[in-house]
Amino acid sequence: xxxxxxxxxxxxxxxxxxxxxxxxxxxxxxxxxxxxxxxxxxxxxxxxxxxxxxxxxxxxxxxxxxxxxxxxxxxxxxxxxxxxxxxxxxxxxxxxxxxxxxxxxxxxxxxxxxxxxxxxxxxxxxxxxxxxxxxxxxxxxxxxxxxxxxxxxxx
Amino acid sequence: xxxxxxxxxxxxxxxxxxxxxxxxxxxxxxxxxxxxxxxxxxxxxxxxxxxxxxxxxxxxxxxxxxxxxxxxxxxxxxxxxxxxxxxxxxxxxxxxxxxxxxxxxxxxxxxxxxxxxxxxxxxxxxxxxxxxxxxxxxxxxxxxxxxxxxxxxxxxxxxxxxxxxxxxxxxxxxxxxxxxxxxxxxxxxxxxxxxxxxxxxxxxxxxxxxxxxxxxxxxxxxxxxxxxxxxxxxxxxxxxxxxxxxxxxxxxxxxxxxxxxxxxxxxxxxxxxxxxxxxxxxxxxxxxxxxxxxxx
Numbered sequence: 362x363x364x365x366x367x368x369x370x371x372x373x374x375x376x377x378x379x380x381x382x383x384x385x386x387x388x389x390x391x392x393x394x395x396x397x398x399x400x401x402x403x404x405x406x407x408x409x410x411x412x413x414x415x416x417x418x419x420x421x422x423x424x425x426x427x428x429x430x431x432x433x434x435x436x437x438x439x440x441x442x443x444x445x446x447x448x449x450x451x452x453x454x455x456x457x458x459x460x461x462x463x464x465x466x467x468x469x470x471x472x473x474x475x476x477x478x479x480x481x482x483x484x485x486x487x488x489x490x491x492x493x494x495x496x497x498x499x500x501x502x503x504x505x506x507x508x509x510x511x512x513x514x515x516x
Numbered sequence: 517x518x519x520x521x522x523x524x525x526x527x528x529x530x531x532x533x534x535x536x537x538x539x540x541x542x543x544x545x546x547x548x549x550x551x552x553x554x555x556x557x558x559x560x561x562x563x564x565x566x567x568x569x570x571x572x573x574x575x576x577x578x579x580x581x582x583x584x585x586x587x588x589x590x591x592x593x594x595x596x597x598x599x600x601x602x603x604x605x606x607x608x609x610x611x612x613x614x615x616x617x618x619x620x621x622x623x624x625x626x627x628x629x630x631x632x633x634x635x636x637x638x639x640x641x642x643x644x645x646x647x648x649x650x651x652x653x654x655x656x657x658x659x660x661x662x663x664x665x666x667x668x669x670x671x672x673x674x675x676x677x678x679x680x681x682x683x684x685x686x687x688x689x690x691x692x693x694x695x696x697x698x699x700x701x702x703x704x705x706x707x708x709x710x711x712x713x714x715x716x717x718x719x720x721x722x723x724x725x726x727x728x729x730x731x732x733x734x735x736x737x738x739x740x741x742x743x744x745x746x747x748x749x750x751x752x753x754x755x756x757x758x759x760x761x762x763x764x765x766x767x768x769x770x771x772x773x774x775x776x777x778x779x780x781x782x783x784x785x786x787x788x789x790x791x792x793x794x795x796x797x798x799x800x801x802x803x804x805x806x807x808x809x810x811x812x
Contacts, residue, residue, distance in 0.1 A: 363779040364802040368810060383698075385529075387520050396541075431729025433706065438522075453520035453527065458728050460706040490529075492685040492712075492719055492755060493700025494726035494734045498522035505522070 383491055384457040390439065393452050394424050397441030406515065413515075420444050423515055425508045426454075429500040434458045440505055446512040451505055519544050523551050524660055526684025530667060533693050538675030546674055547667040547681065554663035557585050558655045560608065560617055567655055571608065574646040578639065586642040588655060588662050588762070593634045595658075595766050599781060601742055602770045606635065608652035610745040616738045617654060657739075660686040661720055661765025668761075680714075681761075688718035688761040701811075702753025702792050706732040709798070710790065712757070713807045720764035722772050723753030739772040748772050754791035756782075757804060763787065775799065 388396070394403055394412065401414035401421050412424045423442040428435055437455040442448060517540045518531040530547050532540040559565040566585040573579055581589070595603045611617040636653070637645040660683045667681040668688050678691025689695045694715045701709040702723035712719065724734030739748050754771040758764035763785055771778045771789045776799060782789055790800040790808065798810065 363783045365776050365779075366800050366802050366805075368798040368800075385518065385520070387518055429729070431727070433732055434728035436527075451521055453522070456520065456527070458706075460732055490680065490682055490687060490695055490697045491700065492682075492687060492697050492721040494702060494705045494721075494723040494753070495684050496526055496726055496728070498526050498684075500729050501522040501527070
């Protein structure tokens with residue numbers, strides 16, 4: 362039969378302890394570009410943010426890099442679009458939670474000017490997994506919608 | 517190799533730790549497709565999903581659903597019977613009234629007694645009929661777990677030897693590797709409550725929603741007691757380990773409602789549980805002492 366063990370929470374649980382950051386790097390921008398358009402070469406349309414993918418002399422799609430920033434979390438992700446502006450794929454490139462000091466917000470354009478597809482994303486790899494209160498992908502999906510809208514101005 | 521995409525309303529991560537003879541890129545792509553398909557079929561929000569089609573029209577006439585949706589409905593029916601209604605997918609109206617799901621709920625549905633037979637009729641050929649006009653289902657308590665199991669199946673059928681799929685905390689691993697999983701403290705999700713070593717099994721956690729974009733505090737859990745139709749309060753969060761993710765997912769809801777009263781069910785399904793009571797006391801089944809370390 363099932364036996365239970367009980368732990369009484371020590372009063373100290375409410376005391377602040379340095380919270381671990383949870384950070385994962387999945388893909389660099391360059392690797393994500395290759396996955397989205399394996400045989401294309403990329404031409405920057407907006408430095409570090411938007412590239413046109415070209416193969417055999419014509420446009421095969423667009424690749425957009427974005428970051429959604431919150432108080433304690435930022436997520437870098439990339440959206441690959443076909444020439445008609447439809448989503449081909451969405452990949453998360455980097456995920457970083459941090460509670461020690463808040464993630465600093467910044468104008469998204471200022472963040473990325475000058476970032477090339479070879480720029481290393483700085484966060485170290487953390488192989489741990491996490492289970493717990495459900496994280497919503499709402500902020501990323503809102504970002505994807507913004508990008509699809511923005512893509513209309515690209516063509 | 518690990519990849520992540522926004523799916524199922526959360527972030528889904530797929531990792532291959534030993535590709536064996538398989539192609540990890542193709543396997544991961546197939547696994548994400550399996551998750552996307554589950555999402556398309558079972559989303560409450562998408563008007564074209566099987567769930568929406570059932571909620572709109574399965575009382576008026578029989579509705580044919582995808583075999584995967586049917587499989588989940590069969591599992592849900594068995595769970596409802598075995599948990600005496602503690603697990604019940606007919607919870608959508610309560611979630612709508614609490615504004616946890618969109619749409620307007622009809623006034624208090626007069627559903628048949630929970631002890632009675634399921635109000636969802638499952639017929640051959642994946643045909644489904646609702647026996648009550650006010651019945652609305654939400655597969656949110658079980659679809660993530662199912663999607664994880666399907667994604668794992670896709671990895672395996674592509675020859676992958678070891679891998680892990682994590683859909684916003686509902687996860688499952690296969691192969692000989694030990695995966696280390698941190699469990700968030702349900703009250704303080706920016707802190708770790710426990711670390712669990714997972715090998716060839718599934719894990720799911722129920723608790724509040726958590727938006728670290730805005731705050732380090734969790735929202736109240738969206739687990740509804742089918743009897744009172746109100747959210748639970750006595751338990752802040754529960755983690756269940758089970759042989760499959762669909763089971764782990766469903767059983768977290770039962771543990772949130774019944775706490776130590778879920779013993780017989782956990783035993784029956786070969787599952788283990790950990791939960792945090794409102795007074796912050798931690799309860800865990802004795803069978804995972806070697807795999808679990810509490811943080812404090």
